[in-house]
Amino acid sequence: MPLPIETILPELKKTLQERTCAVLTAEPGAGKTTRVPLALLDEPWLMNKRILMLEPRRLAARSAAGYMSASLGDKVGGIVGYRMRLDTRVSPDTRIEVITEGILTRMLQHDPGLEQVGIVIFDEFHERSLHADLGLALCLQAQSLLREDLRILVMSATLDADAASVLLEDAPVLSSTGRSYPVETRYLKQPAKGRIEVEAVKSILSAWTDEEGDMLVFLPGAPEIRRAARELQANLSEADAAVLPLYGSLPQEAQDKAIEPDRAGRRKIVLATTIAETSLTVGGIRIVIDCGLTRVSKFSPRTGMSRLETVPVSRASADQRRGRAGRLQPGVCYRLWTELEDSRLAPSSSPEIAEADLAPLALELAAWGAQPEELRWLDLPPEAAYRQACSLLRQLGALDACGAITPHGRRMAELGLHPRLAHMALRALELGAGGLACEIAVLLGERDILRSTPEGRDADLRLRIEALRSSTGGAEREILPVESGDQPGRVRLPGWTANGGGGQDEAAEMRIAGTSRADAASLPRLHAEAARWKRELGVPRSEAADAGLTGLLLAFAFPDRVARQRSTGRFLLSSGRGAEFPEMQRLSAAPWLVCAELDDQGAESRIYLAAPVELEELENHLAEAIETEIRTVWDREAQAVRTRRKVMLGAVTLREGLLTRQEPDQVLAALLQGIRLEGLGILPWSRTSRQLQQRLHFMASADNEWPDVTDDGLLRTLQDWLAPHLYGMKSKNDLQRLNLTDILGSMLPWEKRRRLDEEAPTHYTVPSGSRIPIDYSNAQAPFASVRLQELFGLSKTPSLCGGRVPLTLHLLSPAQRPVQITRDLESFWQNTYFEVKKDLKGRYPKHYWPDNPLEAVPTNRVKPRKPSL
Incomplete structure (x- = not known):
């Protein structure tokens, strides 16, 4: 069937014949993903070299490769193939490779000039993933320095085409309309309250009776999808409705089932994340129900941790989702927000580079041999987050003190894992625990396989490892971290007893951890992925590392999240932050932990995944960080x-x-x-x-x-x-x-x-002959306390500091009580003495009170001694 993109293909071919860069904007449904690579296959400038097309998601990459192969009457892996992490279907005949974005970086590191590639196509570039931004920056430098003939085509439905054109040195911008049918948009009258999946189920059940055709329902993540699926299955007949989840961690078979028409002819209700927003065409969809939310990962340079946040979608995303209802026929879109809320949506989403953990990008740039400012970006990596990433890489031994990549860092970069996990895998191989590292890596790369219970979620990563190792498919498995013998359906963890775990009784332990259930659908797929990683790393088949090493391997990956217990359930991380368990569990009593999953909200992070570690293990194996x-x-x-x-x-x-x-x-x-x-x-x-x-x-x-x-x-x-x-x-x-x-x-x-x-003596000798101590506690007015009778005959005030400071005199009664304070003794004798004399003579009649004090004999007695004959 002809697609709208075909009208612009001649102009695109002409542009790429004359220029090495171009920007193509095409509305959803135009056919750019599947028609553009095929149209360029025989262009003379390609010279039989390969076409690389990047897709943001694995499912879209497989789907696009399959569609193009079918249109050529070929099988995937022939002329059209795909390449993604641990899953490659290409052959010597392959001319078009649909790859996921991390693969492009690997290819560039091994072959900076991409000598066998004629053009790199960045599909759905508006999603602005970290790998897409990095891949484009590296391709532009490779084109500038090594391959002037390398073509670069940026394609998107909602991208700011002018900004992309400027980045590509004023590359031509071509536009194509899409093929879509009218879509009626319906809003809520009042803002949604409570859990969004509850509101979604209400709308689904209403549309089920009011409208015809299949439904595509956008929800933030897998937990909401599971809850909505259970509610729908309780309200709709399985014979009439096929309720199908669609998210990234599902097995390929389950994803394909959601995309294809139902084999039994039932109406489909596809519950999807953003995976279904672009690139994919889900057959039969006429109704879209959009919750208006998406879940994104945001990195905090302050804490060095990422967290998932549920945020409103952008205007561009909302329009992409709405367009899904009009791909094949007129449709309807239920938006679970009000028209007022709709007017407040941001025009587009923030690029991942602005909010993501930049450690993978920093490692790739170090391996490439460039600093961020040396490359061309739509958005330069944030300085604080980039510094934090380089600090982590130095801690992992990937960079030296000068910021240059080390041999260990190059081996890390070649693995294609997050730098933390790559470092862990390489260190684990040295200990004969490479297989355990692969299991940890696949578990940390997915959502948690153990579901929460009413009592909470057991955070022990070893439970997940034992569940993964025991996976054989079939029903959900009950995971009990206790000595349980050979009871069917239970997993025995060596060294754990029913009455262990920080003083909790057996019943309490059973309540805390005894009802966790593993997600049976995910286990076989994760088990197979771990096996592929083991082959990739060359792990010997005979290796059988004990899950007890989990904590040590996590310490290799997360040296900044080694935690020491402060009190039961509360820990101090090696990064300096506090952490605690949301609810009490057996690991609450562990003296040492390594935390693999935390949030960074509040004063103390909450611990969601961790494993215990021994102090001796840390001292023996993390010596370089100690x-x-x-x-x-x-x-x-x-x-x-x-x-x-x-x-x-x-x-x-x-x-x-x-x-x-x-x-x-x-x-x-x-x-x-x-x-x-x-x-x-x-x-x-x-x-x-x-x-x-x-x-x-x-x-x-x-x-x-x-x-x-x-x-x-x-x-x-x-x-x-x-x-x-x-x-x-x-x-x-x-x-x-x-x-x-x-x-x-x-x-x-x-x-x-x-x-x-001389000038600040300790004592002053008064006329009576007594040595009176001088008090200097007030530096502005030193004073001496002396009985009045001992000063008879002294006409002038004594002075200190060479005569510059008069000595303050506290004049005392015979009973040592103050009667007068003066710094002018002469004035006292002339004006005040006679009033004081009257009072003192009345109270002390036996004492000596002369009428002329200046001629009287001073005394420290009741009366002066009579002169001896």
Whole structure:
């Protein structure tokens, strides 16, 4: 049947004859995926070289290869073949290879010039996957430096064609209309509430009676698809309705079944993820029910982790989904959102490069020998995420300190696995556990094969490994992590007992983990994929690694997620973040874990997949990542300097202990730091030393040539005035041996000591002959407290600091109670003394109260002594 794209094929051929780059936009249903490669097969510039066409998804790649082969009357693997990870159907006769995007990167790394390739076609480029952006950037550089004749064609239905044209140096833009029928669009009157699959089922059941034809229902992911399928199967007759799931991790047979017409002639209800949004034509579809949501992976440079988020679809995606209803006949699209919500949709989705884990991209660029800024991109990789990726690669040994790829990194890049898993596989091979690494890799590459129970989800990855190893197809298998003998349908985990696991009783363990069920449909496919990886890595058939090594292998892949227990169910990751189990389970009591799946929401990540690991395993096999830290610090609890040796894996302490041997300089530095923390009060101050400090401060207040001996000033200069006296000391008790009076005095040269004694004496001798101590606690007004009678005959106020500062006098009664404070003694005698005398004479009649104090005899007694004859 002629397709709309055929009208533009002559112009496309002419453009590629004259130019090496082009952009083709074609509406859904135009036929670009299957007609363009065939139309270019005999072009003279191709010179019998191959055509590579990239498809974002494996199912679309297989479907496109099958359709083109059938149109040529050939089989897949003949003129048209496909190539994807662990699944290749090509031959020497193959001229068109439909490949998934990661394959292009592998081909470029091995053959940068793509010498046997005439054109690379990027299909559905609007999806902007990480591999598509990287593949295009590498192809453009290869074209610029090595292959001027290499053609590049970018095809899409919703791409910003102008931006792509600029990237391809003003490449021509060709457009084709699609072949579609009218589609009626229906919206909800009120926003959907609750689980979206519940609203979807309502719409499905309504459309089932109101409309004719097959349905394509878009849901965010596999969990929603399963729940919707169960509800539909309970409400519709199996004889009338074929309820078929369609998502990426399904076996190929199940995917093909969803695409093809039902063999029994029943109406189909295909429950699909975004896998059915582009490229695929699901036969018989006339009704589309769109939940308006999609699930995307978002990477957080802050935590180094990715998480799945459910977000609204973009305008472009919503229109792609709607178009599925009008591919073959007029249709109807039920949108499970309101028209107001529809007006708020973003025009297009964010490119994966802006939100994804960039470790795979960073490894590929290192193997290519380029930095991001040296290549041409539609969107440059975000700097923070790229730095985080390079940091991880250095931690995995893939990059050296200068950022260049290492031999180990090249081996990692050749595997085509995520760098974490590639590193794990290579290290596992050295330990004779390559097969176990392959099993872990396939399990982590898919959704969880164990379903949650009402009690929660058991996070132990070893359960999944045992389920995978025991898979033979058939019914779902009950996975019990207990010693269960040879009971049918149960998997025995070596070394686990019914009463083990952190003090929980047997019944509790059965409730927590005893009802998990493995997804029987996925197990055979995953088992076969693991077997292919084992062959790819050259794992010996005789190898049989115990699942007990799971934790260690995870530590190779996730050295930043080694976790030490802080309390039951709560852990500290080597990255520095906290983590916890959503619900209590046997791993909650494990002293050491490695976490394979976490989220990064909230203060502490939730652990969804993990395995226990032994401390000795970490120390023996992660030595290159372990650092020994010896720190001499002030221990506030012990009030002493302690030297601790810590063996660290990132932020996690593996071992620590006290060392008796200490370096004197480090002890001194720690002791000084302790004094700063505790304050000068930790030192043995006496009345004499405090007075000396105050006298010095008084002199400094009047003359800035004197040292700053305030508490703050002394703390700032500990290294200068105190450190020389601290050698050999390491605790508060040792500090009590210090003589602070001598130490403070040693801060002054001889001349200043003399001046200090003259201008800031410790005592003042009053006319009675008594030596009265001077209080310098107030540097602005030093004072002496003296009984009034001892000052008789003293006409002027005493002074300090060479006469510049008057001494404040606190005049006391005979009972040592203050009666007057003055800094002008002369004025006191003239104006105030007589009023004070009246009061004191009344209270102390036996004491001596002369009328003329300036001529009276001073005394420290009740009355002055009579002069001896």
